[in-house]
Amino acid sequence: xxxxxxxxxAARITQYLSYMYTMLATFWTYDYVCSLHEEWKFLLQSxxxxxxxLYIIARYVPFxxxxxxxxxxxTPNENPSKCQIMIIIYSGFCQISVTCSECISSSSTxxxxx
Numbered sequence: 001x002x003x004x005x006x007x008x009x010a011a012r013i014t015q016y017l018s019y020m021y022t023m024l025a026t027f028w029t030y031d032y033v034c035s036l037h038e039e040w041k042f043l044l045q046s047x048x049x050x051x052x053x054l055y056i057i058a059r060y061v062p063f064x065x066x067x068x069x070x071x072x073x074x075t076p077n078e079n080p081s082k083c084q085i086m087i088i089i090y091s092g093f094c095q096i097s098v099t100c101s102e103c104i105s106s107s108s109t110x111x112x113x114x
Contacts, residue, residue, distance in 0.1 A: 018073045025066045032063075051104060064093050083101035 003011075026038065068090045077083045 008111045014073070021066070021073055025070055028062065028066060054100040054104045058097055058104060061093055061097040061100070065090065065097065068093070 013054075043052065043056070068086065072083075072086055072090070
């Protein structure tokens with residue numbers, strides 16, 4: 001069986017993306033592990049508010065996103081409906097993360113100027 005140049009190019013891009021997602025997951029996990037003690041100490045000592053809840057969601061939802069990226073890239077999936085469900089779940093978590101980040105941004109701007 002011979003492969004076309006398009007097949008080889010697609011395989012290279014997939015391999016490159018897999019390396020990138022693995023690198024991102026490694027560095028992100030390292031960053032979280034290095035700052036986890038100080039972050040939890042600060043979060044547990046400060047009072048609970050909406051902004052704090054949004055921060056926690058915005059801070060930890062990317063773990064789900066990176067896990068989904070790695071899963072989608074490293075797990076061969078022949079079932080299109082399962083792949084579509086994973087993409088919908090991934091998109092939902094992206095929306096949650098972006099919404100929380102934007103709410104934090106607008107909340108801190110409001111409190112800074114008023």
